[in-house]
Amino acid sequence: MWRHIVSNFLSILIVVLIAAFGMVSWAKREYVSEGPLANAICYRVERGANLRGVSADLSKAGAISSAYLFRAGADYTGKASQLKFGSYLIEPGASMEQIIGKLTDGGPSTCGAELNLRIGVRANDAVLRELDPQTASFVEVAKWRPAEEDTPSVVAEAEQKGDLRLRVTIAEGVTSWQVVEGLKAIDYLDGSVAAVPPEGSLAPDSYQISRGMARQAVLDEMGKRQAAILEELWAGREDGLPYASPEEALIMASIIEKETGVPTERKQVASVFINRLRQGMKLQTDPTVIYGVTNGEGVLDRGLRQSELRRETPYNTYVIDGLPPTPIANPGRASIEAALHPDETQYIFFVADGSGGHAFATTLEEHNRNVAKWREIEAQQNSQ
Structure with a gap:
């Protein structure tokens, strides 16, 4: 009799273990497989947010199939307490594993608003953009010239959310003096500039900055980039x-x-x-x-x-x-x-051709004909 009871118990135990193993395997597959999200969304992790609230939000938005599995997977991988404040783009079909990775790995936000402060050859301007999750492209919200116009109220609204990203973009062809003067006018930056960098030593590019960042640090990064570009291209x-x-x-x-x-x-x-x-x-x-x-x-x-x-x-x-x-x-x-x-x-010659480009020539005679054409175009433009 006892032998029969033990045999039945072992049989039941085996069935339970197999079922448990099957459940674990299913849960793991569900955690790493393609998720239910049909359209991209921007999801914002608030400061002090907890995993339970985040999982409930994501479940309601249709980004995950199970709030419980999402929390269990995050806990198992040691990421349950590592949520990072910010706005993040969650792509269609993102798995629960990918989503928790995005919300905990840190780095800059991948969604939300970006303020781009642009230093140009003739003028400086500022552009506020927001990411459209459906197209994964930025949409311009406001554009203005800080030296001539007041900052639009939408900038303050974006700042109040707490995760406004800041960029400084340097146009090709600006002088080092223009760059320094442009950086001086950006209130988000701090500190003085030791000296105007040598002409040509700064890389025209877009640079991510943060509030309170030293102006000299921005210039140093520009210089490093240009030096690296010149070294690379000179070698080839x-x-x-x-x-x-x-x-x-x-x-x-x-x-x-x-x-x-x-x-x-x-x-x-x-x-x-x-x-x-x-x-x-x-x-x-x-x-x-x-x-x-x-x-x-x-x-x-x-x-x-x-x-x-x-x-x-x-x-x-x-x-x-x-x-x-x-x-x-x-x-x-x-x-x-x-x-x-x-x-x-x-x-060995070139002159404007009236289209925004130039007419090129190998002889002075040919060049003079091109110049005559340009003078005619100039005269027509001035008479209009």
């Missing part, structure tokens, strides 16, 4: 270029940056100036003369005077031979690439 440069150093290539890149705003023209413009250097011709480029007049401190809102074109300065390439002594702006990566990988052409 074309053979036979007329540069004695990476610094000379940076000078050329800054001239290219200021001469054309058409990306596809950069390498053609580079070929013109390189051909002139090889032939011992003067570069004769207005942007260098302008830099000699302004010292990079602001924009020259008028045409160059004949006296300025004749005056001998280190930057007047109508008078001096070769390159000016320093860059005339901070060139972007594409202009540095153009300086180090120019097109192979015979061009």
